[in-house]
Amino acid sequence: MKKLLKIFLSVLLLCAIALLLKNEFARLLTKNSPYGIQTLISKTASAENLFVGSSMFRQGIDIFALEEKSPGTSWILAYNGNQPVWEKIILESLLNNNVKIKTLFLDMYAYSVVVPPKVSDERLFLHTDLKTKKEFWNILKQTGNASLQELFQMFVTSNNEILWTWPLNKKLTDNRYLRGGNTAFSPGSTDSLIRSLPPVTIDDFSFRKEQKNALLEIFALCKKHNVNLVLIETPKYIEIATDSNYLQVMTEYIELAKANRVEFLISESTANQMQQKDSSFNYIERMIPFNSDDPESFQDRIHLSSKGRKIYTEKILKFFK
Amino acid sequence: MPFSIYLFLVFCFFVLALFYAVPKKARPLILLFSSIAFYGLCDVRFLALLAIEISFTFYLGKKIEANLAQNKAKKFLFLGILFVLTILGFFKYFNFFVEQFSFSFKSILLPLGISYYSFKAISYLIDIYKQKRSSEPSFTFYALYISFFPHLICGPIVRSETITEPLKKGIAYNPELFKQGFLLLVSGLFKKVVIADRIGTYINTIFATPEAYPSFALLLALLLFALQLYCDFGGYSEIAVGFTKMFGIPCNDNFLRPYFALNIRDFWRRWHISLSSWLRDYVYIPLGGNRLGKKRQHFNTLVTFIACGIWHGSALHFILWGLWHGVFNTLTPRKDPQLFKKPVKILAFVLTFSIVLFGWLLFKIDSAPKLLQFLSHLISDFSINVSTISNSLLPFTYSNTCIAHFLTTLAFVFILFSQEYLQEKGKDKEYLFFTIQLFCVFLFCQTGNSPFLYANF
Numbered sequence: 001m002k003k004l005l006k007i008f009l010s011v012l013l014l015c016a017i018a019l020l021l022k023n024e025f026a027r028l029l030t031k032n033s034p035y036g037i038q039t040l041i042s043k044t045a046s047a048e049n050l051f052v053g054s055s056m057f058r059q060g061i062d063i064f065a066l067e068e069k070s071p072g073t074s075w076i077l078a079y080n081g082n083q084p085v086w087e088k089i090i091l092e093s094l095l096n097n098n099v100k101i102k103t104l105f106l107d108m109y110a111y112s113v114v115v116p117p118k119v120s121d122e123r124l125f126l127h128t129d130l131k132t133k134k135e136f137w138n139i140l141k142q143t144g145n146a147s148l149q150e151l152f153q154m155f156v157t158s159n160n161e162i163l164w165t166w167p168l169n170k171k172l173t174d175n176r177y178l179r180g181g182n183t184a185f186s187p188g189s190t191d192s193l194i195r196s197l198p199p200v201t202i203d204d205f206s207f208r209k210e211q212k213n214a215l216l217e218i219f220a221l222c223k224k225h226n227v228n229l230v231l232i233e234t235p236k237y238i239e240i241a242t243d244s245n246y247l248q249v250m251t252e253y254i255e256l257a258k259a260n261r262v263e264f265l266i267s268e269s270t271a272n273q274m275q276q277k278d279s280s281f282n283y284i285e286r287m288i289p290f291n292s293d294d295p296e297s298f299q300d301r302i303h304l305s306s307k308g309r310k311i312y313t314e315k316i317l318k319f320f321k
Numbered sequence: 322m323p324f325s326i327y328l329f330l331v332f333c334f335f336v337l338a339l340f341y342a343v344p345k346k347a348r349p350l351i352l353l354f355s356s357i358a359f360y361g362l363c364d365v366r367f368l369a370l371l372a373i374e375i376s377f378t379f380y381l382g383k384k385i386e387a388n389l390a391q392n393k394a395k396k397f398l399f400l401g402i403l404f405v406l407t408i409l410g411f412f413k414y415f416n417f418f419v420e421q422f423s424f425s426f427k428s429i430l431l432p433l434g435i436s437y438y439s440f441k442a443i444s445y446l447i448d449i450y451k452q453k454r455s456s457e458p459s460f461t462f463y464a465l466y467i468s469f470f471p472h473l474i475c476g477p478i479v480r481s482e483t484i485t486e487p488l489k490k491g492i493a494y495n496p497e498l499f500k501q502g503f504l505l506l507v508s509g510l511f512k513k514v515v516i517a518d519r520i521g522t523y524i525n526t527i528f529a530t531p532e533a534y535p536s537f538a539l540l541l542a543l544l545l546f547a548l549q550l551y552c553d554f555g556g557y558s559e560i561a562v563g564f565t566k567m568f569g570i571p572c573n574d575n576f577l578r579p580y581f582a583l584n585i586r587d588f589w590r591r592w593h594i595s596l597s598s599w600l601r602d603y604v605y606i607p608l609g610g611n612r613l614g615k616k617r618q619h620f621n622t623l624v625t626f627i628a629c630g631i632w633h634g635s636a637l638h639f640i641l642w643g644l645w646h647g648v649f650n651t652l653t654p655r656k657d658p659q660l661f662k663k664p665v666k667i668l669a670f671v672l673t674f675s676i677v678l679f680g681w682l683l684f685k686i687d688s689a690p691k692l693l694q695f696l697s698h699l700i701s702d703f704s705i706n707v708s709t710i711s712n713s714l715l716p717f718t719y720s721n722t723c724i725a726h727f728l729t730t731l732a733f734v735f736i737l738f739s740q741e742y743l744q745e746k747g748k749d750k751e752y753l754f755f756t757i758q759l760f761c762v763f764l765f766c767q768t769g770n771s772p773f774l775y776a777n778f
């Protein structure tokens with residue numbers, strides 16, 4: 001039993017040391033990756049077009065098309081289910097590290113603003129230092145979403161899989177990305193397949209105060225640092241694009257942008273609904289037409305396929321021309 | 322309160338500390354009160370049902386013993402079995418009949434652990450009737466046998482003497498037993514929170530819409546389901562047996578490296594041993610076992626396995642699963658598979674695992690059209706190339722971390738089966754694997770509220 005106890009305590013001590021090192025220094029490993037905050041900070045220090053958002057940006061923006069047809073360097077910082085509270089911290093972190101951003105494109109992801117702050121992509125902890133992690137934790141505490149489970153996930157178990165398989169994993173994943181954009185082929189789907197996927201389950205579709213405040217802080221940060229800000233709604237499959245709850249959240253999102261004089265680009269169904277409600281404003285001018293009922297352009301309800309990605313990015317680029 | 326492994330661990334360690342802090346005589350009472358509190362915390366609604374079942378079967382046990390000389394004992398035994406099975410049948414199969422015959426009744430909830438404690442009560446009554454043991458004089462000890470909290474949710478279905486005999490002798494701290502228990506606890510946690518909980522989401526995603534994924538993903542999900550069932554239930558069993566030993570009560574393993582079985586009969590000597598030995602002793606042998614000729618033996622085997630299927634649930638696919646195993650059990654030659662030469666052993670292993678794997682498909686998929694759809698997609702569209710592999714691995718996390726998660730799972734599977742392979746060869750590197758598993762539990766455990774799959778049975 002004594003031997004067992006000795007092993008137990010030794011393992012505990014070694015784990016504690018490994019976790020301390022991981023939480024502060026693991027981010028340095030990601031400096032040479034073709035995605036993530038650290039690479040942007042260390043490699044470029046400037047981005048003509050920076051897309052900060054959720055997986056919809058990773059799946060929905062064609063980095064090759066951007067590189068080819070728009071001037072300067074483009075970057076995509078996409079984390080699954082990314083919420084404004086985290087996007088604000090990411091932006092702060094970039095600006096504090098003197099990254100020069102000309103235009104910031106922020107993902108208008110309706111489902112990310114109706115949920116309380118939570119960490120939906122643990123890679124945020126791999127790409128940040130201990131101080132930023134603490135900031136995440138404080139936000140969770142302030143909003144009453146901090147639990148022992150969250151604490152354990154954030155500081156103990158997050159990214160361990162990536163870290164211990166690092167050399168192999170890096171080789172296998174790095175060639176799928178270019179400046180944060182997905183370069184791998186994503187097949188399209190069919191209507192029946194998309195509809196058979198588990199639905200998005202959200203109980204309350206009201207805009208969360210914490211997320212709204214974070215958006216206001218992002219607007220202020222951009223003004224302060226002379227960064228052009230454009231909010232972008234990526235295409236959703238017809239089932240979601242025409243959903244009344246979704247459109248209600250988008251209405252509020254747009255009202256917030258208008259009230260703060262922030263540029264926005266929206267989808268066809270959202271623009272049509274807004275125009276019906278308020279004819280005094282030209283929403284159609286800010287609309288990026290996209291066929292939301294073509295299942296081949298989608299992987300699932302919210303992510304674009306390779307085909308959809310190419311079409312959509314070209315339409316955005318045309319809009320800027 | 323939903324059953325969580327972490328709360329269970331906290332509860333067990335708290336009781337363990339209390340258990341060794343009080344004098345020997347008070348220890349059974351601590352265990353009994355803890356068991357009552359545990360059941361109450363998990364599901365207070367059915368605490369009264371548990372108390373009624375304990376009290377009535379305790380009373381019937383006395384009656385059976387008192388009437389052994391006269392012929393009334395059989396009536397009391399019959400009454401006891403009928404009582405227990407009626408309650409079990411009502412709660413377990415009511416919903417099935419409501420659904421099948423479209424009755425307009427509301428569905429009812431299944432009391433936690435009812436399949437396990439019901440079988441314990443039946444074995445106690447039959448053992449008294451068969452004079453394998455005398456009725457338990459102490460109500461506390463009997464109540465503790467039925468409600469012993471580490472065994473309450475998912476078994477193992479131990480015989481009454483396992484619990485009552487050490488209690489009678491008085492439980493002292495046994496360092497060797499405690500060490501064995503702690504080793505089992507860590508091994509069980511490794512199986513449950515590191516492996517089983519890690520792959521659950523992937524399996525559910527693929528089985529929910531198999532047509533949306535490449536056939537390679539279906540094969541992967543099926544293999545992982547076999548692993549999940551073993552690691553979830555086997556892991557819990559090791560935790561339960563581990564704590565039993567840490568409480569100073571010797572207890573046999575419930576799983577013995579089942580996927581190393583060389584035929585189906587061998588598999589059932591290794592899988593859910595407490596249930597298979599219960600069915601052997603209280604169904605197969607009373608039906609005549611192998612004493613009444615070959616045909617009758619096969620019939621008895623099939624009936625026993627159908628009973629095994631019914632125990633798992635009211636749906637028809639569980640009966641089919643039982644029948645599947647029953648048929649292959651009757652077809653298995655009597656020769657000890659350990660005597661086979663190595664190439665034959667490898668062939669026997671592959672064949673047995675394939676039969677078990679198809680059995681798990683029957684176990685998992687609850688309708689014939691879905692099963693056929695799954696099989697046709699798996700077989701007719703099967704291909705392995707970079708695209709199918711990457712699309713099959715993506716559902717692990719739906720991000721670029723999927724490869725890391727898959728590789729990590731593979732590493733854990735390697736650790737698990739390396740340990741089992743060495744154990745099969747009689748080389749038990751317990752400290753080495755304890756250290757590795759402990760590291761994995763600390764750094765790779767899956768948090769959250771993953772229920773035990775076998776708690777539903």
